[in-house]
Amino acid sequence: MEPGAVSNKSNGNGIGNHRQECEFDIISWFDEVSENAGFVQRETLRRILEENYDVEYLKKWFGDNKIQEMDACALESLFTSLVPLASHADLDPYIKRIADGDTAPVLTKQPITTLSLSSGTTEGRQKYVPFTSYSSQTTLDIFRLAAAYRSRVYPIREGGRILELIYSSKQFKTKGGLTAATATTHYYASEEFKIKQEKTKSFTCSPEEVISGGDYKQSTYCHLLLGLFFSEEVEFITSTFAYSVVQAFTEFEDLWKDICDDIREGKLSSRITLPKMRKAVLEIISPKPYLASQIEGHCYKLQSLDWFGLIPNLWPNAKYVYSIMTGSMQLYLKKLRHYAGDLPLVSADYGSTESWIGVNVDPFLPPENVTFAAIPTFCYFEFIPIYRQKDSCQAIDDFIEDEPVPLSQVKVGQEYEIVLTTFTGLYRYRLGDVVEVAGFHKRTPKLNFICRRKLILSINIDKNTEKDLQLVVEKGSQLLSKVGAELLDFTSHANVVSQPGHYIIYWEIKGEVEERVLQECCCEMDASFVDHGYVVSRRTNSIGPLELCIVKRGTFKKILDHFIGNGAALSQFKTPRCTSNQVLLRILNDWKIKSFHSTAYR
C-alpha cells in the first residue's frame, strides 16, 4: 500500500493529501501516521473490511451484519468480537483451495494469483501465504522509508551502488496454476524492486540473472566478483538476514584468488556453469588488472589478520553494512563486526512473509538496542499480552495470555504476541512472534523483537524459548572467546529417547579448543538456564545432564544445503535453533566429533 493510502480514501484527516504534496518527504508522512496511529489503524481495518466484507471467510463470521454502514470504531469492536483469532492452520484449508485453483472470493475480493512461501526454517515447514501487488508495494514503501532514516545518519552518494547479497528461490506453479515462491523472490522479480533502485538512487551490482540463478554458490561468487568489480562505487553492503553476509564473506576467504584472476582478465571462472548467469556477468565485466592487484594486496594482508576489517579494506567507500541483525541473527553479529571493522552495522527492518511490521527509525543504534516502529497503515495490528508462567506444571502452554488489545493500547515494558489483519486475506492471524514494547515513535509503538513464541526446548515441566537458549549459548561461548576460538553456528534438540530426557546443544566452532574448556562450556550452559522448570528438573535429575556436541566444520553448510535443496531461499534462511527433523539430526550426529556431558547440578 502506498504511504498515505489510508487517507486517500477521503477519510478527512488530510494525511493522504499531505503525503501527495510531500512526495519526497516520506519521513513526514510516517511521523503523521504515527501521531494518529490509533485513528489510522481503525481506518486501515475499515479499508480491509470494506474491500473484502463479502468474501467467504468473513461472511462466515459476520453473518448478516451490514458492516458498510458502520463507523470505524463500531466496526473495530464488531470485528474483534465476531472474528476469532486464527493460526496458520485455521486458514490453511482456505489457502489450499486457492492454491488448487478455486477462484471464488475465499479470503479476498481481488483474486489471488501468487502465493508466498514463508522460509519454514523457523518452524520446519514451509507455509503458503497470499501475496498480492500490495505486498510488493509495502516492501517498496518500507525500503524507501528506512533508506530515508538511514541517509539522515549515514548519507550516501546518489547514483552509487549497493553490494546486495540477495538470492531468489525457484518460482513454481501450484496445482491450480498460481505462481509460488518466497516473498523475497517475488519482490526481486517485481517492478517495485526496479523502482526502489530509482527512488533510492542506489543500484545493485548484480543483474537479475545472478539474483535468480537458483544456485546460491554460483550467485555468491558472482555477487562478490561484481561487488569488487564496482568496489569504488559501492556505498553499502546488504542482505536480508545477516547470515547471508557472513556466509558470503566466509566463502570469500577461499574464493578471493579466483575472483582476482577473473577481474584481472575480465573472464569468469569455470565454476559458474549456468549459461544465463555467465552471459550476464561477462557482459558487465572487463579486464581491470590494476584493481585485481590492489585487491590481491589487501587480501594477503587481510589473511594475516584473520580477515579482520575485510569490508572497509575492499570497499573503501562503503558507509555501513545493512541487514537484519536482531533475533536469531544476533549470533552472527560478532563475525559481522569482525569483517566490518570500524564500519557501522545498521540493523534492518522487521517483517515477515505475512506482512511488514516495523521500521528501524534509529539506524545509529547498535543492533543489540534496535527497536521497530510499527507502521500503522500496512495492516491492522492487535497485541496479545503474554506473561511467562513461573511455577506451572503444564508444559503444553508456555505463556499466560490476556485479551488482545489494539495498537493504541499497548504498554511499555509489556510482552505481546503480534496478531495481523492484512489486505492479503489474513484475519486476526497469530504471527507467532513475541515482542516487547520498548517505547513510542509519536504514538506508534516501538517493538523490541524477543523471539518466536513457540517453545523450542521442553521435556516435561521445563519451558525454554529461542531467546532463553540464545542467552545460554552466549554465556557458554564466552569461554571460547577467551581461548581465541569462535562459535560459528548452533542448534539444539530435546532428546527424549533416552531416559531421563536431556537437552543436546550442537556447536560448530572455529579454532582449536582444549577438551577441558569445552567441558566447562557445557557445564556453564547447563547452569545458565534460568527457567524454574528446568532448574527443578535438573536438581531432581528428571532431566539429565546437558550434552554439548561438537560437529565438524561445514556441518551447518550441509544443513543450509538441505534446506535450499528443499526449496528454501538463502535470502530468508534462518538456522533452526532447535530441531526434531530426522534428516537434520542425522547430519548432526553423522558429523559429530566429540560430545561432553554437564557435571553441573552434581
Ligand code: AMP
Ligand atoms: P519468514 O518466515 O521467512 O517470513 O520470516 C519471518 C520471521 O523472521 C518473522 O516472523 C520473525 O520471526 C523473523 N524476523 C523478521 N524480521 C526480523 C527482525 N528484524 N528481527 C528479528 N527477527 C526478524
